[in-house]
Amino acid sequence: MPGATQDRRPASAQAFVRQGPAPAQPPPASESFAGGLRGNLFGDWRTSLATLAVLTLVGLALPSLLRFLIFDAVWSAPDGELCRAPGAGACWAFIAQKLPYFIYGSYPESQRWRVDVTMFVGAVLIVWLLWLDAPARRLAAFLFFVAYPLQGFILLHGAPALGLPRVETHLWGGVFVSLLVASVGMVFSLPLGILLALGRRSRLPALKLACTGFIEFVRGVPMITVLFMANTMLPLFVPEDLAPDRLARPLIGVALFASAYMAEVVRGGLQAIPRGQFEGAAALGLRPWPTLRLVVLPQALRHVIPGVVNSFISLFKDTTLVAIVGIFDFLKTIEAARQDPAWAGPTISATGYIFAALFYFAFCFGMSLYARFVERRLGSAAA
Amino acid sequence: MLKRNVLALAAGLMLVATLAHAGALDQIKKRGTLACGSNTGVAGFGLPDDKGHWTGLDVDFCRAVAAAIFDDVGKVKFIPLSSKDRFTALQSGEVDILARNTTWTLSREAGQGFLFTGITYFDGQGFMVRKKLNLSSALELSGASICVQQGTTSELNLADFFRGNNMNYEPVVFASADEARKAYDSGRCDAYTTDASGLYAERPKLANPDDHVILPEIISKEPLGPLVRQGDDQWFNVVKWVGFAMLDAEELGVTSKNVDEKLKSDRPEIKRLLGLEGNFGEALGLTGDWAYRIVKRVGNYGEIFDRNLGEGSSLKIKRGINSLWTKGGLQYAPPIR
Numbered sequence: 001m002p003g004a005t006q007d008r009r010p011a012s013a014q015a016f017v018r019q020g021p022a023p024a025q026p027p028p029a030s031e032s033f034a035g036g037l038r039g040n041l042f043g044d045w046r047t048s049l050a051t052l053a054v055l056t057l058v059g060l061a062l063p064s065l066l067r068f069l070i071f072d073a074v075w076s077a078p079d080g081e082l083c084r085a086p087g088a089g090a091c092w093a094f095i096a097q098k099l100p101y102f103i104y105g106s107y108p109e110s111q112r113w114r115v116d117v118t119m120f121v122g123a124v125l126i127v128w129l130l131w132l133d134a135p136a137r138r139l140a141a142f143l144f145f146v147a148y149p150l151q152g153f154i155l156l157h158g159a160p161a162l163g164l165p166r167v168e169t170h171l172w173g174g175v176f177v178s179l180l181v182a183s184v185g186m187v188f189s190l191p192l193g194i195l196l197a198l199g200r201r202s203r204l205p206a207l208k209l210a211c212t213g214f215i216e217f218v219r220g221v222p223m224i225t226v227l228f229m230a231n232t233m234l235p236l237f238v239p240e241d242l243a244p245d246r247l248a249r250p251l252i253g254v255a256l257f258a259s260a261y262m263a264e265v266v267r268g269g270l271q272a273i274p275r276g277q278f279e280g281a282a283a284l285g286l287r288p289w290p291t292l293r294l295v296v297l298p299q300a301l302r303h304v305i306p307g308v309v310n311s312f313i314s315l316f317k318d319t320t321l322v323a324i325v326g327i328f329d330f331l332k333t334i335e336a337a338r339q340d341p342a343w344a345g346p347t348i349s350a351t352g353y354i355f356a357a358l359f360y361f362a363f364c365f366g367m368s369l370y371a372r373f374v375e376r377r378l379g380s381a382a383a
Numbered sequence: 384m385l386k387r388n389v390l391a392l393a394a395g396l397m398l399v400a401t402l403a404h405a406g407a408l409d410q411i412k413k414r415g416t417l418a419c420g421s422n423t424g425v426a427g428f429g430l431p432d433d434k435g436h437w438t439g440l441d442v443d444f445c446r447a448v449a450a451a452i453f454d455d456v457g458k459v460k461f462i463p464l465s466s467k468d469r470f471t472a473l474q475s476g477e478v479d480i481l482a483r484n485t486t487w488t489l490s491r492e493a494g495q496g497f498l499f500t501g502i503t504y505f506d507g508q509g510f511m512v513r514k515k516l517n518l519s520s521a522l523e524l525s526g527a528s529i530c531v532q533q534g535t536t537s538e539l540n541l542a543d544f545f546r547g548n549n550m551n552y553e554p555v556v557f558a559s560a561d562e563a564r565k566a567y568d569s570g571r572c573d574a575y576t577t578d579a580s581g582l583y584a585e586r587p588k589l590a591n592p593d594d595h596v597i598l599p600e601i602i603s604k605e606p607l608g609p610l611v612r613q614g615d616d617q618w619f620n621v622v623k624w625v626g627f628a629m630l631d632a633e634e635l636g637v638t639s640k641n642v643d644e645k646l647k648s649d650r651p652e653i654k655r656l657l658g659l660e661g662n663f664g665e666a667l668g669l670t671g672d673w674a675y676r677i678v679k680r681v682g683n684y685g686e687i688f689d690r691n692l693g694e695g696s697s698l699k700i701k702r703g704i705n706s707l708w709t710k711g712g713l714q715y716a717p718p719i720r
Contacts, residue, residue, distance in 0.1 A: 107435065
């Protein structure tokens with residue numbers, strides 16, 4: 001019997017030694033869908049009770065929710081008059097009317113194609129980069145991380161020399177700014193985070209101290225403090241001509257803030273790599289840098305995909321904080337639009353916030369779906 | 384050595400900073416844009432419309448200043464400021480002017496080093512009640528329950544008003560204006576109180592706006608106006624007189640529509656206003672037609688009031704004490720002469 005031979009203790013010290021094979025279990029009920037449903041929802045009396053309670057709640061809430069969102073909703077109206085009618089539901093006409101504002105903010109109407117082009121190029125590059133079987137992904141990475149930011153900046157901010165009038169950043173707003181803040185944060189935080197994590201594990205005391213100090217300092221203050229520092233306090237120390245742009249300041253703040261969190265996520269992955277991997281690489285004659293690039297980081301990053309995605313999702317939602325320092329991100333444009341007296345009504349705020357919730361959910365859920373797909377592909381998903 | 388370098392750098396920065404603060408008008412002309420600290424969204428005062436174009440009384444005031452300097456209302460950069468960072472933005476020179484419905488108080492001038500250039504809107508705290516209560520005055524509110532936002536001056540003014548008139552009331556406080564309005568709408572309180580302009584802006588959000596009236600009493604003084612930094616008298620004068628020119632234009636009947644005809648007018652006051660006589664604009668550091676530009680590009684005070692707050696807007700606020708002094712209001716401007 002294998003159990004007996006592997007156990008080093010004498011058989012007499014054991015409380016129980018099975019003599020025959022264990023009796024066969026009945027086939028699992030979850031083989032069929034209906035059976036699984038029954039087992040999960042009405043397995044015993046406590047589960048049944050919870051199921052019934054939840055069903056009752058859903059039954060109570062769902063009809064009025066559907067009525068508000070769909071059946072009683074106002075789908076098209078020239079102004080808020082119809083939405084103010086008693087019993088009217090969500091005012092989707094308000095969203096339709098304000099949609100250009102929600103997307104572009106105050107970006108001049110005649111120049112909005114520039115935002116469209118930038119977002120389209122970005123979307124194509126992201127798909128190219130994220131589609132694991134796509135050809136020439138190295139080229140995509142180069143385009144996305146080097147050429148695209150340059151192209152985006154020139155196109156969005158304008159270059160009078162190229163016939164593109166300048167569009168100052170105080171006119172930027174809406175979804176476009178939310179995506180800008182989020183993508184700058186993500187694109188910079190991962191490489192910076194990796195460098196900080198490596199620096200924190202370095203044997204050079206000065207480097208280690210600097211990285212640890214930065215990470216601990218940034219993690220020790222709330223993001224709002226960083227934003228206030230950037231947009232309210234900085235102009236007091238630096239003369240206005242030398243101060244960076246009002247939008248650039250929170251961008252830098254968000255990127256640095258996110259990189260400190262990312263560094264700790266990456267460090268978790270680095271610590272999971274056994275010493276043997278480093279020693280094996282050294283035995284093969286690899287120098288420290290190729291060791292990191294070829295042996296350690298690919299394994300470490302695979303371990304931390306859930307953590308990285310978690311940071312990205314929380315960063316995406318944290319972008320709404322820039323509204324506090326007067327940047328009109330997507331949520332702030334909704335906040336401003338719902339003050340419009342032409343549309344003001346009892347349902348306008350609710351409609352605006354539901355729309356915002358759907359938007360943020362779609363993006364965050366999309367990110368987490370993609371991460372699940374990558375994990376499955378890399379075979380690192382824990383069972 | 385390092386310490387000395389740091390000190391030298393700091394001194395250099397301070398010198399640059401002082402230089403940057405000298406002569407706002409010249410600096411604005413050189414820069415080519417006026418930086419205006421504006422609201423992040425208050426109906427009637429500063430709010431982006433469907434196209435993202437800023438509208439409102441405060442916004443139009445900044446446009447008038449830009450019109451006087453550049454003859455172009457597009458040369459304003461609106462920097463939306465929250466109520467927390469509005470004063471530092473002005474102090475640091477990030478904005479040249481703050482027109483963001485800010486109440487004129489002593490501590491903001493003497494304590495924080497600003498100067499208000501005038502009053503663009505006389506606001507004050509008022510009450511909204513249901514029409515069916517048949518009230519005609521706030522003095523009949525004794526024993527009422529009143530919805531109010533927590534931690535605001537409104538809450539304090541309310542207490543003063545009722546104590547001063549020996550009346551009882553039940554305050555029902557809420558953390559946000561939205562909650563207070565909703566509670567009033569659902570019948571939790573008999574009255575809702577905040578600044579009168581706010582009451583007009585909140586009324587359309589009620590389920591049946593027509594069932595509610597705003598009582599005539601104003602129980603506090605909230606004079607709203609634009610402000611600039613102290614220590615730059617020329618710039619202070621420019622902003623101050625832009626406001627006065629808009630009021631004088633209304634008083635003289637000069638509007639954006641008839642201003643070209645009025646150029647032919649024989650009235651000496653109009654000639655002086657439009658720069659046909661004297662060199663008042665030059666004295667301010669502007670051009671002779673500065674007031675013509677303001678009226679032509681933006682309008683007189685009555686026009687911008689009507690367009691943003693009054694009958695021409697969806698707020699429908701009555702002129703009331705914001706009428707000209709000739710019509711029983713408080714708006715009064717010194718003459719241009």
